[in-house]
Amino acid sequence: MTALAIRGLRKSFGGLRVTQGVDLAVAPGERRLIIGPNGAGKTTLFNLIAGDLKADSGAIALFGTDIARLPARRRAHLGLARTYQIITLFPKDTLLRNVTLSLLGLSPLRWNPFARLDRQHELIAQAGRALARVGLADMADRPLAETSYGERRRVEIAMALAQSPRVLLLDEPFAGLSVDERRDVKALLAAVPREITIVMIEHDMDVALDFADRISVLHFGAVVVDGSRAEVVADPRTREIYLGE
Numbered sequence: 001m002t003a004l005a006i007r008g009l010r011k012s013f014g015g016l017r018v019t020q021g022v023d024l025a026v027a028p029g030e031r032r033l034i035i036g037p038n039g040a041g042k043t044t045l046f047n048l049i050a051g052d053l054k055a056d057s058g059a060i061a062l063f064g065t066d067i068a069r070l071p072a073r074r075r076a077h078l079g080l081a082r083t084y085q086i087i088t089l090f091p092k093d094t095l096l097r098n099v100t101l102s103l104l105g106l107s108p109l110r111w112n113p114f115a116r117l118d119r120q121h122e123l124i125a126q127a128g129r130a131l132a133r134v135g136l137a138d139m140a141d142r143p144l145a146e147t148s149y150g151e152r153r154r155v156e157i158a159m160a161l162a163q164s165p166r167v168l169l170l171d172e173p174f175a176g177l178s179v180d181e182r183r184d185v186k187a188l189l190a191a192v193p194r195e196i197t198i199v200m201i202e203h204d205m206d207v208a209l210d211f212a213d214r215i216s217v218l219h220f221g222a223v224v225v226d227g228s229r230a231e232v233v234a235d236p237r238t239r240e241i242y243l244g245e
Contacts, residue, residue: 001064003028003167003197004049009058011048018044020221022058029194033212034201037241041221042201043085046169050082051075062167079166083156083173091145095136095155098144099127102159130162134188150181157188168192170200174207182207217241
């Protein structure tokens, strides 16, 4: 069984075809890298998988369960979590509260208007453990606005990991980070257990190639190369797309 199986996925915005029949099969525990030039449709693909956009056609299966017609919240309950290319957090709230709010979205308490978040001790404890996993336990009570960009990236990853995902989608987790911050995030992702399948979009090739088991090259909304690191790097189509050779 595949962790994530995509067949014939298509999406257009008016006359612009952004996703053109994408086929993708990701094995359980795999670290899959999706690369491609700007405008290749990488983030759109993630939006379709996560349910932030509705596909025009095609199939998406999460561990054998068809999720193509499910809303994003149902996909999250089935074990799909993601981060975003543009960080979307609450700057005035603490790190701990940001992660706790992400857990609340999967809890029945989200429907209870009388439930006080500061009394949800189990959720708060889970959030604290998630922050510890990304090395931010000592900053739990700090407002997000008082943290660095790299620390906010780690908070976003903590929010996703706190939800105990089976498949984690990472949209450019190294974007905008310094050399030291990239090293920290790389170590963090390397420590994620193989029970969690990771699919990552990334432009920092030196970091990403070390991370990936397999790589898919997306170009004009279609997968044009797919294989091991050595196969993709050696493929002339990859050089043509990136270097114009």
